[in-house]
Amino acid sequence: MGAPETRSEPTPPLAEVYRAHHAFVWRSLLRLGLPADRVEDAVHELFLVVARRLPEFAGRSSLRTWLFAIAVRVAQSFRRDAGRERRHLARLNHEPRAGASDPYSQRDAAVVLYRLLARLSEDQRVVYILVELEGMTAPEIAGELGVKLPTVYTRLRAARAAMERAASEFCEEPRRSP
Numbered sequence: 001m002g003a004p005e006t007r008s009e010p011t012p013p014l015a016e017v018y019r020a021h022h023a024f025v026w027r028s029l030l031r032l033g034l035p036a037d038r039v040e041d042a043v044h045e046l047f048l049v050v051a052r053r054l055p056e057f058a059g060r061s062s063l064r065t066w067l068f069a070i071a072v073r074v075a076q077s078f079r080r081d082a083g084r085e086r087r088h089l090a091r092l093n094h095e096p097r098a099g100a101s102d103p104y105s106q107r108d109a110a111v112v113l114y115r116l117l118a119r120l121s122e123d124q125r126v127v128y129i130l131v132e133l134e135g136m137t138a139p140e141i142a143g144e145l146g147v148k149l150p151t152v153y154t155r156l157r158a159a160r161a162a163m164e165r166a167a168s169e170f171c172e173e174p175r176r177s178p
Helices: 014-031 036-056 063-079 082-093 106-118 122-133 138-145 149-172
Strands: none
Touching: 014 036, 014 063, 014 106, 014 122, 036 063, 063 122, 063 138, 106 122, 106 149, 122 138, 122 149, 138 149
């Protein structure tokens, strides 16, 4: 094996990374299935990890994909508490559907998106979020996750099919009164 790659540009300071990527990290943690009331703690935890590991960032991937990989691990550790996950899913499943006057409000759309994402496996969810919601390329994702490119495409294809099925099932659910 050769020597590790070195960055051609200096690593940005933590404050700059925080300002530039806070919103991305927040969205990513939500999309990875964390309850909204736990995201602030998870963002804090993620940036503690970044503060410790930023000097080690070698630039083999973009800073954004590196942050997303950390977000995945932080989200996984937060979700290990099965009781917290059960309460979260129960709360989402009992969330009232949009009323006839405003069926597509942003809040309702977000709730529906999180319900649909919760039906995906962890591997499928990660790839789906990165491609469909964050606009990253499959080669970027493969490099960051350390998987082969065909694996990314397989997971994406399966995630899209699962999302389509879940969306169809959701649309067929009887509407609840507001």
